[in-house]
Amino acid sequence: MIQLFHVSKYYDRRPALSDVNLQIAKGEFVLLMGPSGAGKTTLLKLLFCAESPDQGQILVQNRNVARLRRSDVPYLRRSMGMVFQDFRLLPKKNVFENVALPLVVQGASAFETKRKVTEALKAVGVEHRKDSRPTTLSAGEQQRVSIARAIVNGPIILLADEPTGNLDPELAGEIIELFKAINARGTTVMVATHNRQVADQVSRRVVTLNQGKLVSDEGVGQ
Amino acid sequence: MRVVAYLVREAFSNIRINRTTTLIAVATTAFTLACFGVFLLLYLNLRGVISSLQDDIQVVLYLDDGLPAQQVSDLQQRLKTEPGIASLAYVSKDQAVADFRAQFPSEAHLLQGLGENPLPASFVVTLGPRFRSSESIKRLADRMKDIPGVAQIQYSREWVENLATVIGYVELAAIAVGAILSAASVTIIASIIRLTLYARRDEIEIMHLIGATGAFIRIPYLLEGAVLGALGGLLSLALLRGGFEFFKLQLGAPGRLLGISSGFSFFPDHISLLMVLVGLLLGFTGSGVSLLRFGRAKA
Ligand SMILES: Nc1ncnc2c1ncn2[C@@H]1O[C@H](COP(=O)(O)OP(=O)(O)OP(=O)(O)O)[C@@H](O)[C@H]1O
Ligand SMILES: [Mg+2]
Numbered sequence: 001m002i003q004l005f006h007v008s009k010y011y012d013r014r015p016a017l018s019d020v021n022l023q024i025a026k027g028e029f030v031l032l033m034g035p036s037g038a039g040k041t042t043l044l045k046l047l048f049c050a051e052s053p054d055q056g057q058i059l060v061q062n063r064n065v066a067r068l069r070r071s072d073v074p075y076l077r078r079s080m081g082m083v084f085q086d087f088r089l090l091p092k093k094n095v096f097e098n099v100a101l102p103l104v105v106q107g108a109s110a111f112e113t114k115r116k117v118t119e120a121l122k123a124v125g126v127e128h129r130k131d132s133r134p135t136t137l138s139a140g141e142q143q144r145v146s147i148a149r150a151i152v153n154g155p156i157i158l159l160a161d162e163p164t165g166n167l168d169p170e171l172a173g174e175i176i177e178l179f180k181a182i183n184a185r186g187t188t189v190m191v192a193t194h195n196r197q198v199a200d201q202v203s204r205r206v207v208t209l210n211q212g213k214l215v216s217d218e219g220v221g222q
Numbered sequence: 223m224r225v226v227a228y229l230v231r232e233a234f235s236n237i238r239i240n241r242t243t244t245l246i247a248v249a250t251t252a253f254t255l256a257c258f259g260v261f262l263l264l265y266l267n268l269r270g271v272i273s274s275l276q277d278d279i280q281v282v283l284y285l286d287d288g289l290p291a292q293q294v295s296d297l298q299q300r301l302k303t304e305p306g307i308a309s310l311a312y313v314s315k316d317q318a319v320a321d322f323r324a325q326f327p328s329e330a331h332l333l334q335g336l337g338e339n340p341l342p343a344s345f346v347v348t349l350g351p352r353f354r355s356s357e358s359i360k361r362l363a364d365r366m367k368d369i370p371g372v373a374q375i376q377y378s379r380e381w382v383e384n385l386a387t388v389i390g391y392v393e394l395a396a397i398a399v400g401a402i403l404s405a406a407s408v409t410i411i412a413s414i415i416r417l418t419l420y421a422r423r424d425e426i427e428i429m430h431l432i433g434a435t436g437a438f439i440r441i442p443y444l445l446e447g448a449v450l451g452a453l454g455g456l457l458s459l460a461l462l463r464g465g466f467e468f469f470k471l472q473l474g475a476p477g478r479l480l481g482i483s484s485g486f487s488f489f490p491d492h493i494s495l496l497m498v499l500v501g502l503l504l505g506f507t508g509s510g511v512s513l514l515r516f517g518r519a520k521a
Contacts, residue, residue: 048431050431071435071436074430074433074434074435074436075433076433077430077431077432077433078433082431082432088424088427088428088431089428090425090428092235092239092425101429101432101434102432102433104224104225104228105225105429105432105433105434105435105438106433107224107225108224109224110224149432153433
């Protein structure tokens, strides 16, 4: 599903990632951990083609994303869902429109859009707020909306960068449960975090980075 | 179909949300287009005037005094076969005197003192539309001056040439002004769209992240530019029309300037439409320019 071979990425000649090798199988739930500046965000950015590696190869669903043409990037992203610490919702559109956006850009029909958006909103439990502006929602609700947007397309991979960073522990726990439920339906999930509590709650595979190097890769619990 | 509706809605909601910048964009485009429009109006009207003046261009062939009637009619036959000549009028000696009396009644006594009629007979030649340039008049005159019986040829060469020069200058000025002002409105629209892009860079990034193609993201901005430009074009037409009516009023209808009797006219419909289209194109280009720059800055 996701394979990294000797991947390095430099910013101003300083390595953000150096010689990372990683294989993730379909349906796995992987936590990406490590201290601030370890390279977690950089690794995720390489996976959704916001950055390209300076060395090494990256295969996502058997496609070499390191060599992807810029015009092909949108199509790769349509098979992925992305969740961020700061939610990244469009403030001028309501919840329904925000969640519908990945379908609209693909030209989905109104009927299909309504069905899928309603389903996604139900799955994350914010269906009752579908006509609200994101700014009128609590942080936890906003993150749920952004997760609904990430899964509305039925993605094969879900990438999340510090999804609980702006939430208190209780809300964070609820969000992690959502990810587990999404994973249980077959989606490969990769969550970057430096929150130990999350790791304890998930108790799955944990990949740890430090100063750009992969320092440990272990199954927890299972 | 749904995508198109979405893109159009995005463009118009942008226009509605950024009302002040929209107003500035439309006003500046209108102003620049109106400046150009003044030149265009001047040029088109001048060209109209000139072609009506050229209708009056005549060449007069004065005949040898006492040319026999037979030779006059031979000459007339010969002139009728000339390709550049549209019409031909014979003015006899007597007719010439009558014309002179009619034209200059106060000078009529001058003729009386001379006894015998001193005015020569002549052919007044009107040229076909394609033979009114100064070169073809000269060519025709050169050919005819050697015909036996023709004493002298008269036509106002400088006058014809001056007209051509004037119209050439106006044309040049219109092109130069048009080019400068087009560049100005492209720049203005480009910077306005750039401001919008900058203000919405987070939204644009989000659109990229959820898998929108570059075209999908760009089209609303291109549409926005085109709409702003077209609105500017419309407003410029309104401004020009207002200015034109005011100008006509000042001159006193029907605009008699330099003794020209043909009234001034506003743009014909197809030119008006063209002005709006030019506005649209300028807006579209302005938008495209800033999108290109924005895209490059991001890469
Ligand atoms: N755009 C950039 N330009 C320059 N340096 C960068 C850039 N992005 C990241 N870096 C550097 O690369 C290194 C890894 O950054 P990264 O954001 O991947 O860390 P992280 O593990 O996500 O940290 P955090 O937990 O704080 O989010 C850091 O040293 C950071 O300063
Ligand atoms: Mg990070």
